[in-house]
Amino acid sequence: PALPEKLCGVTDIDGVMDAAGLSNQHVRDYVHRYFELTGADRIEVVNASDDARLLREALDAGELAPAGEGRYYSRSHPKDTARSEERTVVATSNPADAGVYNNWRPAAEMRPLLEDRMRGASAGKTMYVVPYLMAPPGSPLEAFAAGVELTDTRTVVLHMIRMARVGVDHVNDLGDSFVRAVHVTGDLDSLGQGTPDDQRWFVTLADERTILHYGSSYGGNALLGKIAHGLRQATYDGWASGDFLAEQFLLLGITDKQTGRKYHVCGGMPSASGKTNLAMTLAPDALGDRYRVDFYGDDIAWLRADPDDGRIYAINPEYGAFGVAKDTNEKTNPTAVEAIAEGTGTIFTNVAYNEQTQDVWWEGKTKFPPADVTGWRDWKGELISERSEEEKDAPWAHPNSRFTTTLANIPNIAPDYENPKGVPVDAIIFGGRTRDREPLVRAVTDLAEGVYDGLTLGAEATFAAEGTEGVLRYDPMSMRPFMAYPEGAYAAHWLKVIGAATDQPIFAHVNWFQRDPEDGHFLWPGYRDNLRPLLWLMQLRNGEVTGRQTPVGVVPTPEELDLTGMDLRPGDLDTLLTIDTARWQQEMAHREEHLAQFPDLPEAIWTAHRRVAAALDDQ
Numbered sequence: 001p002a003l004p005e006k007l008c009g010v011t012d013i014d015g016v017m018d019a020a021g022l023s024n025q026h027v028r029d030y031v032h033r034y035f036e037l038t039g040a041d042r043i044e045v046v047n048a049s050d051d052a053r054l055l056r057e058a059l060d061a062g063e064l065a066p067a068g069e070g071r072y073y074s075r076s077h078p079k080d081t082a083r084s085e086e087r088t089v090v091a092t093s094n095p096a097d098a099g100v101y102n103n104w105r106p107a108a109e110m111r112p113l114l115e116d117r118m119r120g121a122s123a124g125k126t127m128y129v130v131p132y133l134m135a136p137p138g139s140p141l142e143a144f145a146a147g148v149e150l151t152d153t154r155t156v157v158l159h160m161i162r163m164a165r166v167g168v169d170h171v172n173d174l175g176d177s178f179v180r181a182v183h184v185t186g187d188l189d190s191l192g193q194g195t196p197d198d199q200r201w202f203v204t205l206a207d208e209r210t211i212l213h214y215g216s217s218y219g220g221n222a223l224l225g226k227i228a229h230g231l232r233q234a235t236y237d238g239w240a241s242g243d244f245l246a247e248q249f250l251l252l253g254i255t256d257k258q259t260g261r262k263y264h265v266c267g268g269m270p271s272a273s274g275k276t277n278l279a280m281t282l283a284p285d286a287l288g289d290r291y292r293v294d295f296y297g298d299d300i301a302w303l304r305a306d307p308d309d310g311r312i313y314a315i316n317p318e319y320g321a322f323g324v325a326k327d328t329n330e331k332t333n334p335t336a337v338e339a340i341a342e343g344t345g346t347i348f349t350n351v352a353y354n355e356q357t358q359d360v361w362w363e364g365k366t367k368f369p370p371a372d373v374t375g376w377r378d379w380k381g382e383l384i385s386e387r388s389e390e391e392k393d394a395p396w397a398h399p400n401s402r403f404t405t406t407l408a409n410i411p412n413i414a415p416d417y418e419n420p421k422g423v424p425v426d427a428i429i430f431g432g433r434t435r436d437r438e439p440l441v442r443a444v445t446d447l448a449e450g451v452y453d454g455l456t457l458g459a460e461a462t463f464a465a466e467g468t469e470g471v472l473r474y475d476p477m478s479m480r481p482f483m484a485y486p487e488g489a490y491a492a493h494w495l496k497v498i499g500a501a502t503d504q505p506i507f508a509h510v511n512w513f514q515r516d517p518e519d520g521h522f523l524w525p526g527y528r529d530n531l532r533p534l535l536w537l538m539q540l541r542n543g544e545v546t547g548r549q550t551p552v553g554v555v556p557t558p559e560e561l562d563l564t565g566m567d568l569r570p571g572d573l574d575t576l577l578t579i580d581t582a583r584w585q586q587e588m589a590h591r592e593e594h595l596a597q598f599p600d601l602p603e604a605i606w607t608a609h610r611r612v613a614a615a616l617d618d619q
């Protein structure tokens with residue numbers, strides 16, 4: 001379609017950019033180009049200080065509703081509630097960049113396709129120019145952290161202000177070294193979401209440092225600083241520069257107040273598998289006041305080896321948390337409850353909402369939904385009181401409903417969370433929803449075996465991605481949806497970056513989700529109690545416990561785990577710490593097939609695989 005007649009010339013784009021202090025000519029040229037292409041009516045340059053005004057405008061326009069004092073409610077299009085993996089592509093100009101999971105396509109094919117979709121698609125709308133930084137200012141990785149998102153949706157801007165550091169100062173002095181990140185929403189009613197005629201595309205042109213996303217305003221598809229830049233682009237940049245890793249990792253600190261020692265743990269779990277909860281966890285009350293857990297990050301960590309002290313340092317490039325609402329309550333996660341309380345500026349998406357009381361509710365917030373259903377609407381906006389007999393048991397909130405809050409609201413935010421250097425990493429953990437086989441925790445002390453363990457992370461897919469819930473699948477390092485280059489090279493890059501440390505972190509695999517085969521209950525209560533296996537891991541690293549060596553790693557003895565105040569069923573504890581050799585031998589055959597998909601896998605990974613397989617056969 002031709003460009004809508006108008007505007008270029010009518011809207012004084014340069015005047016708007018001048019007034020907002022956006023002086024970088026490369027950024028200005030980029031804004032001009034996409035303003036013309038998308039056919040937007042107006043532009044606005046966003047600084048974080050615009051938040052209050054944008055909130056007011058969004059409330060006036062009905063894009064947000066008040067959820068009590070200083071909190072907001074939004075509802076997404078019902079066909080637009082999760083990340084799409086199928087429509088997500090990493091494109092470059094080099095066919096050798098094709099891996100198994102990155103859905104590689106030629107950049108020369110994808111750019112015109114996306115620009116075609118975007119042409120004229122923002123007509124009538126404002127294009128918001130959102131300059132951002134994905135790193136604490138001054139970080140050694142800052143060169144990879146700046147970007148400018150262009151979006152035609154105001155609620156996306158409000159989320160970006162919470163999730164990233166936003167303002168023109170982050171990009172003015174950078175010349176051309178920023179990520180170009182264009183988000184065009186499109187007509188969500190007619191994009192054929194999930195059908196063979198799906199119109200959406202979420203493309204990272206990694207070697208051009210350009211992101212083009214069309215067809216969704218759900219956070220995981222539309223907050224380009226977070227998902228597309230913080231993970232896909234950054235993991236590619238980390239490899240291309242040879243210097244760092246960007247992973248879907250949480251990052252936390254544990255302080256033992258008795259000894260004064262502080263440890264840092266990072267680790268990967270697939271979306272909706274417990275990262276945010278673990279990072280926000282407080283020590284279980286039963287352990288007294290001995291430990292403090294500091295929140296550093298809950299979804300992304302960038303890791304590098306520091307030449308000065310030979311340790312691995314991690315930063316959280318984000319500025320906020322985009323958490324799963326389901327099951328968040330006083331008991332499971334009191335820290336989160338406080339972080340999203342009134343007055344925090346939190347935005348809820350797709351929870352249930354009461355327009356009379358401005359209250360919000362989601363499954364697991366309380367044991368039962370509010371008894372008086374007056375005024376309550378489900379995540380689709382339908383009145384609960386008008387539900388038919390068949391609809392009566394449907395969830396009120398979408399399972400992937402979310403809260404968005406800034407890090408500063410999190411009560412256990414680390415005092416040094418903005419330290420540009422990051423924090424030294426003591427342990428790297430992997431985990432996911434695995435109903436059997438994987439014990440509560442097993443430690444792996446060898447680098448290649450740790451990387452091998454991450455590459456063979458297998459877990460149930462969750463509602464955070466469309467159409468995959470419950471499917472057991474491999475999700476290497478929890479990066480399957482964010483892989484940007486071939487898995488063989490990815491493994492080699494891991495061995496290189498972590499191998500450069502002289503004081504290496506210990507690895508471990510954790511599982512909070514083992515279930516009883518008969519009645520399905522979780523064998524481990526999880527949440528705040530997850531600190532206990534981490535404490536054991538730190539003791540193991542310090543040589544204070546020895547554990548029990550198994551073919552798949554070191555498992556705690558029941559006596560070594562601090563279970564003070566817990567009342568686990570005795571049989572459950574046994575199952576939690578047992579390695580079922582026959583079951584693991586079956587798993588090894590699947591792993592062999594999984595790894596065989598990746599040509600050029602480093603020999604060290606195969607050696608680790610064969611070592612584990614042989615140890616299992618010796619049992």
Ligand code: GDP
Nearest residue numbers: 271272273274275276277324326327512526527
């Ligand atoms: P993330 O997406 O990886 O950050 O995962 P979240 O921490 O947001 O958790 C996703 C879902 O899993 C939420 O509904 C949590 O309530 C639930 N969850 C988190 N940790 C645990 C746990 O230790 N045990 C159980 N049973 N559920 C958990």
Ligand code: PGA
Nearest residue numbers: 083220270271272299464
């Ligand atoms: P999550 O973050 O991993 O906390 O669910 C969002 C996502 O990965 O889509």
Ligand code: MN
Nearest residue numbers: 248270271299
């Ligand atoms: Mn994530």
Ligand code: MN
Nearest residue numbers: 275276298323
């Ligand atoms: Mn999370």
